[in-house]
Amino acid sequence: MSELWELTAHAAQEGLRAKEFSAIELTESVLSRVDAVESSVNAYITRTDTIAREQAMEADARFAAGTATPLTGIPFAIKDLIVTKGIRTTAGSRMLGDFIPPYDSHVFEQLKRAGAVLVGKANMDEFAMGSSTEHSAFGPTHNPWDTERVPGGSSGGSAAAVAAGECLAALGSDTGGSIRQPASLCGVVGLDPTYGRVSRFGIIAFGSSLDQVGPIGRDVQDVATILDGISSHDPRDSTSDPAPRPDMRHYLGRDIAGKRIGVPREYFVEGMESGVRARIEEALTRLESLGCEIDTELSLPMTEHALAVYYLIAPSEASSNLARYDGVKYGLSERGGSGMWENMEQTREQGFGDEVKRRIMLGVYALSAGYYDQFYLKAQKVRTLITQEFQEAFTRYDALVTPTTPGIAFPCGAKLDDPYAMYLNDVYTLPSAVAGLPALSLPCGRSEEMPVGLQIIGDVGGEGTILQIGHAFEQSFGQANRLAPL
Amino acid sequence: MYDFHMEISREQVLHIGRLARLGLQPAEIDRLTSQLSDILGHFEALGAVDTADVEPTAHPLPLQNIMRTDSVASSLTREEALSNAPEVEDGLIRVRAVLE
Numbered sequence: 075m076s077e078l079w080e081l082t083a084h085a086a087q088e089g090l091r092a093k094e095f096s097a098i099e100l101t102e103s104v105l106s107r108v109d110a111v112e113s114s115v116n117a118y119i120t121r122t123d124t125i126a127r128e129q130a131m132e133a134d135a136r137f138a139a140g141t142a143t144p145l146t147g148i149p150f151a152i153k154d155l156i157v158t159k160g161i162r163t164t165a166g167s168r169m170l171g172d173f174i175p176p177y178d179s180h181v182f183e184q185l186k187r188a189g190a191v192l193v194g195k196a197n198m199d200e201f202a203m204g205s206s207t208e209h210s211a212f213g214p215t216h217n218p219w220d221t222e223r224v225p226g227g228s229s230g231g232s233a234a235a236v237a238a239g240e241c242l243a244a245l246g247s248d249t250g251g252s253i254r255q256p257a258s259l260c261g262v263v264g265l266d267p268t269y270g271r272v273s274r275f276g277i278i279a280f281g282s283s284l285d286q287v288g289p290i291g292r293d294v295q296d297v298a299t300i301l302d303g304i305s306s307h308d309p310r311d312s313t314s315d316p317a318p319r320p321d322m323r324h325y326l327g328r329d330i331a332g333k334r335i336g337v338p339r340e341y342f343v344e345g346m347e348s349g350v351r352a353r354i355e356e357a358l359t360r361l362e363s364l365g366c367e368i369d370t371e372l373s374l375p376m377t378e379h380a381l382a383v384y385y386l387i388a389p390s391e392a393s394s395n396l397a398r399y400d401g402v403k404y405g406l407s408e409r410g411g412s413g414m415w416e417n418m419e420q421t422r423e424q425g426f427g428d429e430v431k432r433r434i435m436l437g438v439y440a441l442s443a444g445y446y447d448q449f450y451l452k453a454q455k456v457r458t459l460i461t462q463e464f465q466e467a468f469t470r471y472d473a474l475v476t477p478t479t480p481g482i483a484f485p486c487g488a489k490l491d492d493p494y495a496m497y498l499n500d501v502y503t504l505p506s507a508v509a510g511l512p513a514l515s516l517p518c519g520r521s522e523e524m525p526v527g528l529q530i531i532g533d534v535g536g537e538g539t540i541l542q543i544g545h546a547f548e549q550s551f552g553q554a555n556r557l558a559p560l
Numbered sequence: 561m562y563d564f565h566m567e568i569s570r571e572q573v574l575h576i577g578r579l580a581r582l583g584l585q586p587a588e589i590d591r592l593t594s595q596l597s598d599i600l601g602h603f604e605a606l607g608a609v610d611t612a613d614v615e616p617t618a619h620p621l622p623l624q625n626i627m628r629t630d631s632v633a634s635s636l637t638r639e640e641a642l643s644n645a646p647e648v649e650d651g652l653i654r655v656r657a658v659l660e
Contacts, residue, residue: 176640402646413657
């Protein structure tokens with residue numbers, strides 16, 4: 075009756091260890107699910123069926139030899155800005171449409187070492203710029219709960235694949251909400267780790283002071299397990315925090331009575347859908363019944379500036395990072411013009427989509443002579459104030475709880491012609507990103523039959539606490555591993 | 561306090577587009593002029609935030625001078641490093657003429 079692709083990663087692990095089924099059977103189940111639904115979801119840019127089967131056979135050998143890890147044999151989707159040696163990596167862009175990386179990212183090395191199985195490279199907004207996965211050069215991903223709606227973005231392919239059963243777990247990346255917002259819109263669990271916790275080595279750069287890779291899964295336990303698997307210190311990323319990482323699964327199942335939770339009132343303002351508000355209020359009641367102390371009087375007045383700060387800093391960093399795409403060393407190279415400069419312009423005109431060009435323009439403007447102080451420097455200073463405000467709050471609270479997004483998944487195309495309306499989707503996920511804080515999104519019910527996400531923000535290095543609270547909520551709520559009705 | 565001018569002119573868009581070497585077409589320049597003005601207009605409140613004596617944040621972690629041992633390690637071979645180059649000659653990347 076129940077299919078193997080419906081399992082959580084930890085349930086699949088139990089089955090694999092108990093020899094109830096093999097890793098190759100699990101992988102074949104997932105691959106047949108991909109065959110069945112991919113034409114309506116489009117979660118993948120590149121499928122890696124052959125590699126998946128080889129890795130599944132290796133995983134079975136590890137179970138036989140007793141060398142399996144908690145991720146051995148688990149079929150993964152990974153976002154297509156995570157560099158994979160010998161496997162095309164596009165970042166959702168025409169610019170990298172034929173790019174075959176000669177090396178592996180740190181996180182993919184970790185997954186391979188753990189014995190995970192790669193199902194494919196997940197679709198995304200081009201260079202991670204977008205909130206709907208409609209800005210992909212490889213066509214949009216559709217939300218598996220309603221394929222007329224967007225899955226969120228930019229890690230929309232990763233979140234949709236997890237929700238649709240096209241993998242058991244996934245990696246995404248979060249710069250201003252790109253893991254949490256699609257996790258929320260697709261009804262799955264996503265974690266943006268503390269900046270510096272997961273190595274950025276081999277992650278195609280967007281906003282270097284903000285980018286962070288993180289897990290997407292069907293429940294909190296899976297997300298905790300994946301974080302443990304990918305977050306080791308990496309000397310190849312100078313922003314990788316050398317501090318030891320505690321075992322996240324150790325936090326799960328612990329009582330949360332007495333946890334102090336702040337609910338910043340700035341996150342409950344106009345523009346929030348009534349169905350979202352209702353689910354969040356119910357979630358707060360549930361957390362209170364679990365013994366948490368809920369304070370709804372908290373005010374974080376700098377919150378309103380996070381969007382402007384983010385949309386000046388991230389595009390500025392992007393305009394610098396994306397200067398490398400010049401058609402000379404790798405990537406698309408238009409060669410029809412009369413010389414180097416003309417070819418460079420043609421390459422960038424052809425290779426970048428509209429949203430990427432818009433962000434580069436915004437960034438170059440914010441950094442340009444005469445505007446640097448007014449825009450970029452000002453944004454960096456207000457970034458300090460936002461961070462200080464969070465630091466002050468975390469002297470009094472263990473975690474902050476907010477909605478992940480102001481609304482449920484919106485219809486495809488609804489916000490494509492209004493860039494600012496698209497940016498507003500990230501209004502609740504931007505502040506913690508700007509401050510480098512960890513934040514979890516997990517399902518807390520539905521509105522109009524579509525998933526609603528609860529966001530739990532932690533202090534620096536506070537992943538354990540927010541996973542503990544999220545896990546207790548999930549156990550109480552009893553709706554973990556809700557696959558999309560596809 | 562800075563004077564926040566949020567309107568961006570067509571000439572400015574043209575200038576930035578040249579700096580960014582995006583090969584923008586006339587229709588794109590018109591569209592970007594109105595879109596960027598709209599986006600920047602929403603950022604106006606930022607100008608009113610008091611940031612006197614506030615240090616800018618370039619980076620959210622208080623990490624400084626992360627060092628590693630200067631030791632020999634394996635790296636990409638020449639062949640691997642050139643494997644994605646659009647044009648290669650004698651083990652080197654071939655570029656178009658810089659001077660016309």
